[in-house]
Each structure stands twice: as C-alpha cells, then as structure tokens.
Amino acid sequence: MDAREQTLDAATRLFAAQGYGGTSLSAIADAVGIRKASLLYHFPSKDALHRAVLDQILEHWSQVLPRLLEAAAGDDRFDALLHEVVRFFVDDPDRARLVLREVLDRPDVMRARLAEAVAPWMAVIAGYIRKGQGTGEIREDADPEAYLLHVIHLVISGIATADTLGSVLGEGGDTQRLVRELERMAKTSLFTEEGLARARERRADKEDEAAE
Amino acid sequence: MDAREQTLDAATRLFAAQGYGGTSLSAIADAVGIRKASLLYHFPSKDALHRAVLDQILEHWSQVLPRLLEAAAGDDRFDALLHEVVRFFVDDPDRARLVLREVLDRPDVMRARLAEAVAPWMAVIAGYIRKGQGTGEIREDADPEAYLLHVIHLVISGIATADTLGSVLGEGGDTQRLVRELERMAKTSLFTEEGLARARERRADKEDEAAE
C-alpha cells in the first residue's frame, strides 16, 4: 500500500472519528508516519484530501447500485438491496460516520452530490414500491420516497453509533442484534401481512429447490 | 435576554451547524456582539460552554420524560410519547444536530450520559412493549430495546437532516411529509394489525365523546 492509499485510509479514520475541523493535517501525517509537508505533496490541500475520502465512498455506490438493481431483478430485490447497504456500512462503520458528518457539515454540497448520485436510483426503487402497492404486497399508506430516505437514515445512523449506543441495550447490545431489528422494522413497515407471507413462501420454495 | 443566554443560543446554533472543532470562540462572540475575552468571563472555557449547551438539552428530557410517561398512562401512551419527542426536535432541529454530533465526537462521554439519563426510561417503555406483546397488540418478533433505539435514531437523524435531504424528495419534501412517514413506520413496525385496529377504535371513541 503506497503512501497515497495509506493517507486516504488514515484520513477516513480520523475524519470519521473527530470530524474535518477536529482533525489536523499533522495528525493524519503522524498516523501515516510522514511529515505534514509530504502529505501536501500527495494532496494539494486539506480540502482536496477530504474530497478524495468522500469520493471513494460515493464512487462505490455509483458502481454497485446499478449492478445490484439489475442482478436482483427477481423477487428478493428488496432483501438483496437492504442487505448490501447494511453490509457495506457494517464492513467499515467509519463510512457511515463520514456520510453523516458530511450531511451535517456541508448540507448544500451534500444535497447536490446526493441529488446527482443517489436520487435517480431512489426514483427507480420508489417506482418498484408503487408497483407493489398495486398488487397489495406493499402498504397503501407508505410514502415511497420518504420511506426510502428513512431506511437509509436507519442504516447509516444505526451503524454509525452502534459501537457507542449498543451498550445502552446492556451486555447483548451487539451490532448484529441492532441490524436484525433494523431489517425487521424496514420490512414490516413496508410490506402488508400478505406481502410478508408471500416472501416467506418464496424463501421456502427456494430452500426446497436448493435441497433437491 | 442577558449575555449568558444569548451566548448559549449562539453557541447552540453554531456548534450544531459547524461542530465543536469547526466553531471558534471568536465566531460565537461575534454572533453575540461581544469580545471573545468577555465570553470567557461567562464561561471559563470553550469546553465548559459546550457542556452547558448540551446540559440544556439533556436537562429538558430529565424533566419532560417522567411527566409524560405518567400523564399519558392511558391507551395512547405511545402516540403521546412519540409526538412529544418529534415536537421537541422539530421545534429546533439544532437540538437533533447537536445530539448527533455529540455521539459522533465523544462516544464514551455520551454513552455514559445516556446510560444515566435515558436508559432507565427506555427500560420502562420496553416493559410496556413486552406487556403489549402479551396481549397480541404488539408484534412478537419485535426487539423492544433495539426498536426504541432505532426509533430515536429515526427521529433525530431524520429531523437533523430534513432541511438538507427533504429536497431529494422533490418540491414536496417538507419536514411534515417526512415526519408523517416516520410516525407511520414507527407504528406499523411495532403494532400488529390487531393492535393498529384497536388504536383506531379508541381514537374514534374519543372523538365521539368529544362531540357529545
């Protein structure tokens, strides 16, 4: 791993933990083991480094989202999508903390970037939800776009703070327990009882096929 | 409003918008219209000012929560509680942003404070949920503590970012629309169809009584 990658890694970690204003270039350079001036050879400014860190995360989704929506075009699209989003942030909770901080720190910059990178895909998924409302599998009173926004909130802020707030649950407050409840809430607030029952049948069928 | 209150107000606004590290004492003093040195006459240090800002918020809940739980001891306890929490943060979204930042910036300090101030009440409400699971009004598979934590997440991060992310919904992305869907999600993921129906009946009865 070259110095540029090491710097990106350390910056991700420190920006996530202490914020942009709370992290100095010296602190990042120390973590990498170089001098601050050397860091500014790889990235022209603190702001440029910060943008590079954020680009890494948003770039991932520009690549993964379309692939995922096509691949999981079948019945379990929703499950697959939710699982992938959860997996990405649980894999490295710093990603969740960074996105959360960014929305707080630079609301207008982030609004523009999300409108460009995420909104188009949200519209597609909202379309699927509306189709499900037609077949009776999805609750009529759900507001597709607002629902999606809240599920993203649930995932990101839930995972960003899981380490800290899990302990409020007592000893058993691990991330897995929080994730399980999070997925349950996302599903039961979207699907009708009929929709949930159909999904269970589909899963049972699949297991039978796999067993043959 | 004296200078101390003005300082608390300005600090709340600026810490919420730009974070602790991103806000200088001069910036706060400028907003109040005094000198930085004068600010440090009212609060011994930046850290002390920050603590005072946070204390204001947590103190509110130490007072309101017990009163609310006793007063709304009837059937609509859940509705009343959720509404009050939403109202408090919608009233001033900076409160939501501050709490969110605090959990990110000082995880261990915040864990300790929440364990002391919020955890006991969460245990009480979780007890009510378990009782509802016994009567069939609340879904058996809900995890009471994890559910409550996620609803708080939903409210706080939803409201903290409503201004920014509402626009992702298009023109109609106002806070009210987000709040309505938020409350729908919280209820439908907690109550069974039977529980929801019973709540509707109770509301109809109340309206009849009021009409008489």
Next chain:
DNA sequence: CCTACCGATCGGTAGG
C-alpha cells in the same frame, strides 16, 4: 465587559 497580549497550532509554501 474591554484592550492587549501569550504560546501553540493551524493550513500551506519555498526550496531542495
């Protein structure tokens, strides 16, 4: 509540 001032640290540059 002010002026005046402190050492420390900030992001960034020059030059090699």
Next chain:
DNA sequence: CCTACCGATCGGTAGG
C-alpha cells in the same frame, strides 16, 4: 519525501 519557515488564527490570561 524532507527541513525550515510563513502569516493567521486558535483558546486562554492579565489587568483594569
């Protein structure tokens, strides 16, 4: 990738 250095700003103090 380094040493050396820049002006600006930081949180905080002295003294009135």
